Amino acid sequence: MELQFDDSALVRDYISGDERALEILINRHNQRITSFIYSKVLDRDATEDIFQDTFIKVIKTLKKGNYSEEGKFLPWVMRIAHNLIIDHFRKNKRLPKFEGGEDFNIFSVIGDDQLNVERQLIKDQIDTDLGMLIDELPDDQREVLIMRIYKDMSFKDISEATGVSINTALGRMRYALINLRKIIQKNKIVLTN
Amino acid sequence: MEKIYSEQTNTCRLTRVKKETITFLLHYSRSLKVINYQGFQFESHLN
Numbered sequence: 407m408e409l410q411f412d413d414s415a416l417v418r419d420y421i422s423g424d425e426r427a428l429e430i431l432i433n434r435h436n437q438r439i440t441s442f443i444y445s446k447v448l449d450r451d452a453t454e455d456i457f458q459d460t461f462i463k464v465i466k467t468l469k470k471g472n473y474s475e476e477g478k479f480l481p482w483v484m485r486i487a488h489n490l491i492i493d494h495f496r497k498n499k500r501l502p503k504f505e506g507g508e509d510f511n512i513f514s515v516i517g518d519d520q521l522n523v524e525r526q527l528i529k530d531q532i533d534t535d536l537g538m539l540i541d542e543l544p545d546d547q548r549e550v551l552i553m554r555i556y557k558d559m560s561f562k563d564i565s566e567a568t569g570v571s572i573n574t575a576l577g578r579m580r581y582a583l584i585n586l587r588k589i590i591q592k593n594k595i596v597l598t599n
Numbered sequence: 600m601e602k603i604y605s606e607q608t609n610t611c612r613l614t615r616v617k618k619e620t621i622t623f624l625l626h627y628s629r630s631l632k633v634i635n636y637q638g639f640q641f642e643s644h645l646n
Contacts, residue, residue, distance in 0.1 A: 429621075433621070440613060457616045458624060462624070465628045469628075
């Protein structure tokens, strides 16, 4: 016959530093506490979380010496779990939860517009390649293109900065783009993400 | 609109928490030390 220590003896042992006593207590009551929590929240992950939080409270209370021997150990733990279950429902009321079902996934509705690492790498590469292509352009065209695209200047500002008319600046921009396309086509460069 | 509030339900009853959860709690318990100093209690975690 297995020797069974009662809970209060194990609690006393644990308070006096025997960590093994806690393991016995947790394993002994694991099923009852888990079933109790699960019957209320009906969610496996939430059950694990509440179980964990319950025992963190138990451990803290016991280690701080705030546990009174008056009641029984299990009803006391159940009470803590019960309070945490209430907290769980209160929190869920404030923060509605979206979960994916078989036929519906919330991530098909909300998306992340940030590029992932791979796409970011590709984008950086394209930017670098494009910079090198722009360097191939004649000086006057390159100047206008850089001012328009990279410095976001208006054609009016560009014409003032370069000392040519707006139409000339527009024309240089047009030729810059045509020439870029030519270089890209000629060298069969792929610049898509 | 209410159609998007769907919940995934696993019909299997959960009767015991995972071993990892228990291991975590035992490690947590081992690392936690409560220090009493002049009527104050301090929690410290040893690595």
